[in-house]
Amino acid sequence: MSFDGYKEIIEEDDLAILYLNPNSMYPVKVVQTVVDKLGKTVDNVFQTTYGALKVKDLIGKKFGSKVNLSKGWAYVLHPTPELWTLTLPHRTQIIYTPDISMIIMQLELQPGSVVVESGTGSGSLTHALARSVRPSGHVYTFDFHEQRVAVAREEFSIHRIDKVVTCAHRDVCKDGFGDEVRGKADAVFLDLPHPWLVIDHSIDAIKSSGGRFCSFSPCIEQVQKTCQRLQTAGFTDILTMECLRREYSVQNRSFPLERTDNSDSTAKVQTLPCMVLPASLPGHTGYLTFASLPPLWARVSAPSDTALDTTTPEVELQTT
Numbered sequence: 114m115s116f117d118g119y120k121e122i123i124e125e126d127d128l129a130i131l132y133l134n135p136n137s138m139y140p141v142k143v144v145q146t147v148v149d150k151l152g153k154t155v156d157n158v159f160q161t162t163y164g165a166l167k168v169k170d171l172i173g174k175k176f177g178s179k180v181n182l183s184k185g186w187a188y189v190l191h192p193t194p195e196l197w198t199l200t201l202p203h204r205t206q207i208i209y210t211p212d213i214s215m216i217i218m219q220l221e222l223q224p225g226s227v228v229v230e231s232g233t234g235s236g237s238l239t240h241a242l243a244r245s246v247r248p249s250g251h252v253y254t255f256d257f258h259e260q261r262v263a264v265a266r267e268e269f270s271i272h273r274i275d276k277v278v279t280c281a282h283r284d285v286c287k288d289g290f291g292d293e294v295r296g297k298a299d300a301v302f303l304d305l306p307h308p309w310l311v312i313d314h315s316i317d318a319i320k321s322s323g324g325r326f327c328s329f330s331p332c333i334e335q336v337q338k339t340c341q342r343l344q345t346a347g348f349t350d351i352l353t354m355e356c357l358r359r360e361y362s363v364q365n366r367s368f369p370l371e372r373t374d375n376s377d378s379t380a381k382v383q384t385l386p387c388m389v390l391p392a393s394l395p396g397h398t399g400y401l402t403f404a405s406l407p408p409l410w411a412r413v414s415a416p417s418d419t420a421l422d423t424t425t426p427e428v429e430l431q432t433t
Contacts, residue, residue, distance in 0.1 A: 116240060117247075117273040119191060123171050128272065130190040130200060133161060140192070140200045145169040163187065192272075194240040204261050205234035208304065208329060211356045212398060213241045219403045220300040220325045225249045228300045229318050231285045231311065232256040233265050238302070243274040251277055253294050257284045289314035300325040308335065308402075309342040316346060321409040328402045336400045347412045348404035355400055363387070 123129060127143045139161070145168065147157045157168040164183030171180065176191040190196060195210050208216070216238065222228060222245040233239060233256040242252045256262050262282040269275045283291065286307060301315040301324070308328040315326055326348060328339050336353050343351050367384045406412070 116192060116194070116197075116244070117276070121175055123174050123176060123189065125172055128192050129171060129176070130192050130196045131159065131161070131166065132188040132190050133163060137162065138190075138196065138200050140197070141166075141168060141171070141189075143168055143171050145172075161187065194237075194244055197240050198237045201235055201237060203235055204264065205232075207235045207237040209237070209398065211358050212329070212401060213238055215354070215356050215401060216302060216327055216329075217241060217245050219401070220302065220327055222246055222250075222300060226299045227251050227294075227297050228253070228302065229290055229294055229298045229315075230254040230302045230304075231283075231290070232258075232304055233262065233280055234304065236265050236268060238304075239265070239269070239278060239280075240272070240274065242302075243277050247274075247277045251279065253279050253281070253290065253298075255281050255283045255285050255290065257282070257286075285314060286310045290318045294318045296320055298324060300327070303328045306335070309338045312339070312342045312346050312348075316406060319406050323406050323408045323411075326404045326406060329399050330402065331397070331399045333400065336402055339402055343402075343404045348406055350405040351402070352404070353400050353402045355397070 123143055125143055125145065129141050129143055131139045131141050133139075139159070141159055144157055146154050149155050159166045159168055161182060163185030166180065166182050166187070171189055174180065174189065176189065178189055179186055180189050194213075198207065198210055198213070201207070220228065222242065224246060226246045227250055228242055228246060230239060230242060230252060231254070233254045239252060239254050242254075246252060254265075256265070259282045262280055266275070266280045269278050269280060279293075281291070286305065289311075295317055297320065298318040299320060301318055303311055303315070303326075305311060305328075308330060312326075319326075326343070328336075330336050330339065340351055340353065363386050365384050366387050369383075
């Protein structure tokens with residue numbers, strides 16, 4: 114249906130994104146009837162600030178079409194990982210598109226890659242990873258919260274990406290990623306409170322030919338401990354960066370024109386479009402730490418019990 118490929122016509126049981134404006138988008142499951150709070154089967158009607166939409170009217174329309182609401186109109190869009198990130202139900206804090214794009218690029222993912230993710234959370238990054246590695250690659254994603262794993266599995270199945278995504282309940286800090294991924298991964302991504310505890314397990318998961326590593330952490334203290342453990346474990350090219358998005362808007366501004374005829378008449382004013390920088394920037398999301406694990410024959414590592422808090426390592430910070 115949706116995330117496993119693109120199609121033109123909306124069918125029943127599809128997922129569609131109802132677009133009202135850049136700040137108002139909603140995921141809509143295209144089913145004709147639903148069960149209300151009283152247990153009765155009623156027509157599926159989706160309420161918006163611009164009126165109601167009878168969901169059954171979407172069946173047979175093209176994705177991208179303009180649809181009428183009772184008090185206005187909206188567009189119905191084909192779901193993508195980017196749109197899903199903006200509209201998904203939050204079970205945890207999520208990773209947004211600016212960070213996701215950097216993660217996928219730095220992990221060097223491509224069709225056929227095998228990537229390990231922990232934790233799954235709300236599945237924002239997982240959808241983007243699945244699109245990057247399909248059809249022959251695979252995403253192994255883990256979360257310590259059993260209920261979140263059950264919801265994520267159902268969601269991946271409905272979105273038909275379960276062919277390339279395996280979601281499992283596991284505390285990777287204690288138990289690692291399991292034998293099913295040992296030596297299979299091209300890349301490992303961690304979104305955990307204590308990522309330095311999982312670096313040895315990440316080494317076990319990455320292929321003997323080497324691979325890439327990424328950790329997402331909101332606090333610089335987490336970054337320091339992670340970088341220190343990466344260095345002692347034999348990782349190279351360790352780099353930490355923060356992605357900040359700066360938006361520019363085009364607005365009309367009036368400028369006086371210089372006169373060259375020595376006339377005393379009032380100078381003319383011309384209105385031209387120009388770039389305007391907003392007064393503030395979005396707040397901090399998190400630090401992305403990347404590293405490379407060399408091939409097995411080239412690895413030089415220190416014991417895993419190396420003290421983590423005796424020194425403060427230098428961290429190379431790059432803001433993009």
